[in-house]
Amino acid sequence: AALLLTGMTGSAGRRPPPSGTTLSSVIPAPAEVVPAPSAPFELTASTVITATGAARPVADRLAAALRPATGFPLPVRAAGSGGIDLRLNATADPWIGDEGYRLEVGDAGVALRANRPAGLFAGVQTVRQLLPPAIEAMSVRRERWTIPAGVIRDRPRYAYRGAMLDLARHFHPPADVKRFIDEISRFKINYLHLHLADDQGWRIEIDGWPRLTTVGGGPGTGVRGIGGGFLTQDDYRDLVRYAADRFVTIVPEIDMPGHVNAAQVAYPELTCDGVAPRPRIDIRVGYSSLCTGKEVTYRFAEDVIRQLAALTPGPYLHIGGDEAMSTAHPDYVAFEQRVLPLVARYGKTAYGWHEIAAAPAATGAVIQYWAVTRDRPEVAAAAAAGAKVVLSPADRAYLDMQYDLLTPGGLHWAGTIEVRTAYDWDPGSWARGVPASAVLGVEAPLWSETLRDYGEVEFQAFPRLAAIAELAWSPWSTHDWISFRDRLGAYGERWTRRGVHFYRSPQIRWS
Ligand code: TNX
Numbered sequence: 001a002a003l004l005l006t007g008m009t010g011s012a013g014r015r016p017p018p019s020g021t022t023l024s025s026v027i028p029a030p031a032e033v034v035p036a037p038s039a040p041f042e043l044t045a046s047t048v049i050t051a052t053g054a055a056r057p058v059a060d061r062l063a064a065a066l067r068p069a070t071g072f073p074l075p076v077r078a079a080g081s082g083g084i085d086l087r088l089n090a091t092a093d094p095w096i097g098d099e100g101y102r103l104e105v106g107d108a109g110v111a112l113r114a115n116r117p118a119g120l121f122a123g124v125q126t127v128r129q130l131l132p133p134a135i136e137a138m139s140v141r142r143e144r145w146t147i148p149a150g151v152i153r154d155r156p157r158y159a160y161r162g163a164m165l166d167l168a169r170h171f172h173p174p175a176d177v178k179r180f181i182d183e184i185s186r187f188k189i190n191y192l193h194l195h196l197a198d199d200q201g202w203r204i205e206i207d208g209w210p211r212l213t214t215v216g217g218g219p220g221t222g223v224r225g226i227g228g229g230f231l232t233q234d235d236y237r238d239l240v241r242y243a244a245d246r247f248v249t250i251v252p253e254i255d256m257p258g259h260v261n262a263a264q265v266a267y268p269e270l271t272c273d274g275v276a277p278r279p280r281i282d283i284r285v286g287y288s289s290l291c292t293g294k295e296v297t298y299r300f301a302e303d304v305i306r307q308l309a310a311l312t313p314g315p316y317l318h319i320g321g322d323e324a325m326s327t328a329h330p331d332y333v334a335f336e337q338r339v340l341p342l343v344a345r346y347g348k349t350a351y352g353w354h355e356i357a358a359a360p361a362a363t364g365a366v367i368q369y370w371a372v373t374r375d376r377p378e379v380a381a382a383a384a385a386g387a388k389v390v391l392s393p394a395d396r397a398y399l400d401m402q403y404d405l406l407t408p409g410g411l412h413w414a415g416t417i418e419v420r421t422a423y424d425w426d427p428g429s430w431a432r433g434v435p436a437s438a439v440l441g442v443e444a445p446l447w448s449e450t451l452r453d454y455g456e457v458e459f460q461a462f463p464r465l466a467a468i469a470e471l472a473w474s475p476w477s478t479h480d481w482i483s484f485r486d487r488l489g490a491y492g493e494r495w496t497r498r499g500v501h502f503y504r505s506p507q508i509r510w511s
Helices: 053-070 117-130 174-186 233-245 261-266 295-311 329-345 354-358 360-364 377-384 419-423 454-461 464-473 481-498
Strands: 032-035 041-043 084-088 101-106 109-114 145-147 150-154 160-166 191-195 249-256 316-320 349-353 366-369 388-391 439-446
Touching: 053 084, 053 117, 084 117, 101 117, 109 117, 117 150, 117 174, 160 174, 160 464, 174 191, 174 233, 174 454, 174 464, 191 439, 233 249, 233 295, 249 295, 295 316, 295 329, 316 329, 329 349, 329 354, 329 360, 349 354, 349 360, 354 360, 354 366, 354 377, 366 377, 377 388, 419 464, 419 481, 439 454, 439 464, 454 464, 464 481
Parallel strands: 084 109, 160 191, 160 439, 191 249, 249 316, 316 349, 349 366, 366 388, 388 439
Antiparallel strands: 032 150, 041 145, 101 109, 101 150
C-alpha cells in the first residue's frame, strides 16, 4: 500500500532530514506511526497542493500556513501529482471515523486521506509538525523543507477535547480569543468553552436585558482600567465562524444560580429582596444566588438560554451550577430541575459543573468534573443513569493553577501543577465509579482572575494545554512521560518562532 515510497534506495543517505523532526515527533501522539526507511518528501518551489470539493478550504489553509516561511507559491489545484494531495472519502477505512485521518509520506508525494473535513484538518496539523520548526517563521527561511517518510493512522480517543477561557474575571477581546483558537486547534482541541458571566462581569449582549453588558461589562477583577468589555452578538457570531473554520466548536456558559453578582447589580429584581448588591472586583466565590422562588428568575434564565442557543451551532450549552453556596440545597435542586430542561427545549444538550449531578434532570446532561477528590458518588450515580462526563480535575487540568509557588500568575487553591502533573493521569479511570464509557472527554479550564493580558493567558496555557490535548486525543497505549517530555522540548522552538509566551518548565529540555 506504500504507493508513494519510490525512493527506497540511493537518496536516503545524501538527503537526511535537516531537523530532528521524525514521524514520532507529533503532539498529541498519533495512534499509529510506521516510519519508512526511505528518503523524506521535500517541499520545493514547484510543489503543488491538490484538493477538490470540501477538501479545498482545508488545503487552502495548509497552503497559507506553509507559504510565509518557505516563500513557495504552493498553488492549490484540482489535480496534479508529486505534491501534497488531500482527499475525502478515498479510504474505505471506518476506523478513522469523522475526525481521524491517514497520512502517507514518501519521497514522491504526500497523501492525506479522511472521511470528513475535520479529519483532514487534524491531518494538516500533523503535517505542520512534521516539517522543521522553522516552518513557523513569519518570513522566508532557507531550509530543507522535508517531511519524514512513513504512514500515520490517527483518530481521537475522545469526542470532546476542550479548553475554557474565562472572559468574566478579565475580558479578553475577540482578537485574543482568535489567537487562542489558532493555538489550541494545532493540538486538535475541538471545543472552546467560553465562561461568559460571573460575579465580577457579564460579557455577552442579551437582547431585552441591556444593562447586563452596559453595567456588567466593567473591569471584573482587573485594575487600572483593564479587564472591562463585552461581546456584542455580532462579535460572538464572528467568533463562532472563526472557530468553525478551524473545526473548533464554541460552548457558551452562563453560570447560574450562583456566580451572578454582576447580573444582580444590573437587575436588582434578580435578588430576593430586590436590593442591588455592590459591584465586586475581588476573587471570592460562593456569595451570590439567583432568587429561586421568583418567576423573573426563570424569565431571565430562559431569555439567556434561548438567545445563546440561537447563537450556537454546536450541541452544548453550559449553565454553570458550581459553588452555589448561597443557594439552599433544595432550592438549588428545584432550580436545576426547571432550568436543565429549558436547555433541551431550545435544542441543546445541557452542560454544567459537577454540582448539577445532585438534580435528577442531570442524567440527560454533560457533567464537568472539577473536583480535586476522585470520589463524587453523585457524579458516578448520574453517569450510571446516563449522564456523560468531561474531566477537568482542578488539581490536574486547571490552567489557572500556578506551575509552582514562584511562577507569577495564577492561584494555588487546588495545588501547583507542573507539566508532568498535568500529563500523568488517566481521564478514563480518574473519577471513581464513572466508567470509561461515560467519559465524553477532557477539558482544561483557564480562569482569569489574574490574567491581565493575552501574554499571561499564553503563559498559563502553554505548555500544559499540550499535555491535556494529548490526554484527550491520544490512545492511552501511547501515554509515556519520557516521550512526551522530549516531544514537548522539541516543540518549544515552534512556540518561540510564533512569539507565544510559554512557560519554560525546568522539567523539560527545551530546544
Ligand atoms: C473555582 S472550579 C471556580 C471558579 C474560579 C476558580 C479559580 C469552579 C467550577 N469554579 O469560579 O474562577 O475556582 O481557580
